[in-house]
Amino acid sequence: MKHGIYYSYWEHEWSAKFGPYVEKVAKLGFDVIEVAAHHINEYSDAELAEIRHTATDNNIVLTAGIGPSKSKNLSSPDIAVRQAGKAFFEQTLTNVAKLDIKTIGGALHSYWPVDYSEPVDKKGDRARGVEGIHGIADFAANLGINLCIEVLNRFENHVLNTAAEGVAFVRDVGKPNVKVMLDTFHMNIEEDSFGEAIRIAGPLLGHFHTGESNRRVPGKGRIPWHEVGLALREINYTGAVVMEPFVKTGGTIGSDIRVWRDLTDGADETKMDEDARNSLAFSRFVLGG
Numbered sequence: 001m002k003h004g005i006y007y008s009y010w011e012h013e014w015s016a017k018f019g020p021y022v023e024k025v026a027k028l029g030f031d032v033i034e035v036a037a038h039h040i041n042e043y044s045d046a047e048l049a050e051i052r053h054t055a056t057d058n059n060i061v062l063t064a065g066i067g068p069s070k071s072k073n074l075s076s077p078d079i080a081v082r083q084a085g086k087a088f089f090e091q092t093l094t095n096v097a098k099l100d101i102k103t104i105g106g107a108l109h110s111y112w113p114v115d116y117s118e119p120v121d122k123k124g125d126r127a128r129g130v131e132g133i134h135g136i137a138d139f140a141a142n143l144g145i146n147l148c149i150e151v152l153n154r155f156e157n158h159v160l161n162t163a164a165e166g167v168a169f170v171r172d173v174g175k176p177n178v179k180v181m182l183d184t185f186h187m188n189i190e191e192d193s194f195g196e197a198i199r200i201a202g203p204l205l206g207h208f209h210t211g212e213s214n215r216r217v218p219g220k221g222r223i224p225w226h227e228v229g230l231a232l233r234e235i236n237y238t239g240a241v242v243m244e245p246f247v248k249t250g251g252t253i254g255s256d257i258r259v260w261r262d263l264t265d266g267a268d269e270t271k272m273d274e275d276a277r278n279s280l281a282f283s284r285f286v287l288g289g
C-alpha cells in the first residue's frame with residue numbers, strides 16, 4: 001500500500017501549479033502525490049516532462065484527481081456536452097499519461113459538484129454515465145490508465161452514493177481498467193458500515209481517499225480508522241491511499257468543498273506540513289503500508 005496526499009491541501013485553486021509540490025511531499029515522507037487534472041491541458045510538454053523527472057528523482061508516484069465541469073459531463077442529456085466531455089477526457093488522459101500516471105479518480109462518470117437547482121434524473125444520468133465511461137475506457141487502457149469512479153455523498157452527486165452503487169456501475173461498464181473509488185469523508189455520510197463498504201468493493205477497489213468527517217487530516221477526528229484498516233487488509237488492497245484534507249477557506253477549492261471556517265486553526269505552512277507528516281505516520285500505522 002502506498003500513501004499519498006492531494007496537493008490541494010495547500011492550495012485555493014484547482015488550477016494551481018502542482019510541480020513545486022513533488023519535492024515537498026517527498027520530503028514529508030509520502031510515496032504518492034495526487035495532482036488535479038482539471039487544468040492539465042494547459043501545461044506544456046516541457047513542463048510535464050520536468051515534473052515527471054522530478055517525481056522519478058524523488059521516488060514519487062503521481063495519481064490524478066478530477067471533478068469534471070458541467071460543460072464536460074459524460075452523463076449530460078445534451079449530446080454536444082457528452083461529446084465535449086469525451087474530447088476533454090481524451091486530451092486530459094493523453095496529458096496525464098505524460099506524467100506516467102496510472103490512476104485517475106473522481107466523478108468521471110458525471111460532473112462535480114452537482115447543481116441541484118436543476119431537476120435530478122438519476123436513472124438517465126447513470127445510464128449515460130455507464131455509456132460515457134465505456135466509451136473512454138479503452139482509450140485510457142491503451143495509455144495504461146485505470147479510471148476510478150468515485151462514490152460521493154448526496155450533497156455533491158446523485159449518481160453513486162454507496163459502495164454497492166459504485167460496484168453495480170462498474171460491473172455494468174464491464175471494463176477491466178474501470179474501478180470503484182471510495183473516500184472515508186463520503187462514506188461517513190452514506191454507508192451503514194465502513195468495513196462492509198470496503199468489503200463490498202473488494203477486488204474492484206481501485207483508489208482510496210481518506211479524510212476525517214470534517215476533512216481534517218486522518219487522525220484528528222472520529223473516523224473508525226482501525227475498522228477501515230482491517231477491511232483494507234482483508235481485501236488485500238494494494239493500491240494507493242491518498243489523504244484528501246481540505247482545511248482552508250477561500251478560492252474555488254474552498255467554495256466547491258464548502259469550507260466556510262478555518263480548519264487549520266490558524267496554522268502557517270510549517271504547521272500544515274507537520275500535520276501532514278504526523279497524519280502520514282498515523283495512516284501507515286493504522287492502515288498498513
Ligand SMILES: O=C(CO)[C@H](O)[C@H](O)[C@H](O)CO
Pocket residue numbers: 036065066067105106107112150152156183209244
Ligand atoms: O472527494 C472529492 C470531492 O468531495 C473528490 O475526490 C475531489 O475533491 C474532486 O474530484 C476534485 O478533484
Ligand SMILES: [Mn+2]
Pocket residue numbers: 150183209244
Ligand atoms: Mn475524494
